[in-house]
Amino acid sequence: MRRLPPIARVAEYSLIAATVSLLMLGCSPNARRAPGASVDRQQQDPAISGNGNILAVIVEQRGRPTVELRDLRSGQRLPLRHLNRQQPHSSPSLSWNGRYLAVITQRGNRRMALVEDRVTGRAHPLRPPGNRDPVRVSLAPDGQRMAIQVSDRGRWRVEMLDLSSVLEPDRPGGLRVTTPQEGP
Amino acid sequence: MIAQSRKEKTGGRTSLLLWNSLLLFTLVGGCSTEDIRPLQNLNSALDRSSDARRDPTLAQEWLATLSSRGGRERIELINLRNGTPVPTPGLNSADAQPVSISLSGDGERLALVQQREGRTELMLYRRSIGALQRLDINPPGVPRQVSLNGDGRTLAVQISRSGRWDVDIIRLP
Numbered sequence: 001m002r003r004l005p006p007i008a009r010v011a012e013y014s015l016i017a018a019t020v021s022l023l024m025l026g027c028s029p030n031a032r033r034a035p036g037a038s039v040d041r042q043q044q045d046p047a048i049s050g051n052g053n054i055l056a057v058i059v060e061q062r063g064r065p066t067v068e069l070r071d072l073r074s075g076q077r078l079p080l081r082h083l084n085r086q087q088p089h090s091s092p093s094l095s096w097n098g099r100y101l102a103v104i105t106q107r108g109n110r111r112m113a114l115v116e117d118r119v120t121g122r123a124h125p126l127r128p129p130g131n132r133d134p135v136r137v138s139l140a141p142d143g144q145r146m147a148i149q150v151s152d153r154g155r156w157r158v159e160m161l162d163l164s165s166v167l168e169p170d171r172p173g174g175l176r177v178t179t180p181q182e183g184p
Numbered sequence: 185m186i187a188q189s190r191k192e193k194t195g196g197r198t199s200l201l202l203w204n205s206l207l208l209f210t211l212v213g214g215c216s217t218e219d220i221r222p223l224q225n226l227n228s229a230l231d232r233s234s235d236a237r238r239d240p241t242l243a244q245e246w247l248a249t250l251s252s253r254g255g256r257e258r259i260e261l262i263n264l265r266n267g268t269p270v271p272t273p274g275l276n277s278a279d280a281q282p283v284s285i286s287l288s289g290d291g292e293r294l295a296l297v298q299q300r301e302g303r304t305e306l307m308l309y310r311r312s313i314g315a316l317q318r319l320d321i322n323p324p325g326v327p328r329q330v331s332l333n334g335d336g337r338t339l340a341v342q343i344s345r346s347g348r349w350d351v352d353i354i355r356l357p
Contacts, residue, residue: 031322034340034351042349044342050289050334057351072353096289096334129222138242141289141334145223145264147240147247156238158230158249160223160264172334 035075036068050096050141051172054078056103058089067092067103082116082123091136095143095170102139102146113137113148115167124166128159142169229267234260239285246291250282259285259296261311273314284329288336295330295339306330306341308356319354 034055037043043057044065055072058065064087069078083089086105093102102115107125111133115124128134132150139146144164150157230237234251237260241248251260258276260269275294276282283297283304294309306319306327321327325343332339339354 030355031352034353037350043351044349045329046331046340046342046351048331048333048338048340048353052333052335052338055340055351055353126220136239138240140242141244145242146220147242147249149238149240155236158237158240158247160226160230160247162221162223166220 035070035072036077045090045092047092047094048072049094049098051098054094054098056092056094056101058092061087065089067101069098069101078118080116080118081121082114086112086114091134093137093139095139096141096172097170099170100139100143100167102137104134104137111135113146115139115143115146115163117167126161126163126166128161142171143167144169226264226267230262233262233267233269241285241287243287243289243291246287248285248287248294250285257282259294261287261291261294272309272311274316275309275314284327286330286332286339288332289334290336293332293336295332295336295341297327297330297341304328308339319356321352325350 034043034046034057036057036059041059043059045058047056048054053072055070057068057070059068060066066087067080067083067089069080070076071078080101083101083103083105086107088106090104094100099119100115100117102113105112105114113126113128113134115126116122117124126146128148128150130150130152132152134148134150135156136149137146144162144167146161146163148159148161150159234253236252237249239250245264247262247264249260249262250257259272259282261272262269277300280298280300283299285294285296287294292311294311296307296309298305298307304326306321307316308319309316321341321343323345325345327341327343328349329342330339337356339356341352341354343350343352
């Protein structure tokens with residue numbers, strides 16, 4: 001049998017590895033139930049942090065859709081300072097280390113986006129330009145931009161907002177620039 | 185003397201009024217929304233390239249949305265540096281209706297839920313190789329919302345099983 005040249009052999013092995021990888025991806029992803037689930041407790045609208053360690057979900061609390069945060073490594077529920085009220089909550093979104101949680105809340109009869117900074121404990125209420133009610137939000141991994149879906153004269157639009165003057169970056173590695181603020 | 189007393193009273197009232205105004209301003213300021221700036225050039229480019237958009241998902245340099253044009257909705261990936269859509273070969277097919285999308289932080293992977301031939305499918309698209317693959321759900325269920333982490337290796341999926349909503353965490357190769 002004729003031996004293949006080394007470069008052809010490398011190409012052959014790469015092809016086999018890629019095929020096996022694709023087959024594995026198609027057949028058997030490794031799945032588990034998110035922590036915090038129970039028979040009488042449903043979870044909806046998941047958002048995972050960039051580092052994959054924190055999960056936000058919407059659960060019913062006394063009949064009101066409320067955002068809840070969990071550490072996926074320990075399964076522990078993480079405290080939120082400003083999001084025990086202003087329900088219903090919807091469309092959660094997390095930054096890279098989960099420092100920022102953006103979610104749509106209700107204030108009076110208006111919908112409003114709110115970003116909670118879990119390091120400083122501050123809440124940042126954000127209203128889209130034109131005073132429109134937000135429908136869905138997505139926070140950039142570093143927290144410096146946000147995409148907001150709004151309804152404008154009967155059609156859906158997506159508006160991009162610059163948050164760099166309001167939030168400091170939450171980048172991989174989790175370097176904190178400010179000192180945590182203890183007071184509200 | 186009477187005139188001086190009146191003057192002091194008036195001065196006191198003015199001072200009280202000023203303090204009240206300051207307190208009111210602080211209270212209202214504390215409850216008001218923050219000053220955020222719309223990215224005007226980007227928003228104009230988004231408006232120009234579609235009739236309508238919904239379900240945004242942001243990566244560091246990318247935005248994906250479900251965008252409508254000519255009555256048809258498709259997944260569109262936009263380069264945030266210049267606001268222009270980029271080609272995504274193999275992602276949109278004529279017989280599939282996207283339901284939910286989520287980008288990985290680097291914009292390389294996109295998880296989606298789509299309806300095709302009466303079925304609701306959980307899919308993963310890898311941009312660099314232009315491959316769209318179906319992901320199995322075990323135990324079986326109907327997927328709804330998806331969220332990918334930064335490197336696109338961990339996926340959170342909202343799934344309906346026997347009429348109740350759960351969230352599964354799926355590790356991807």
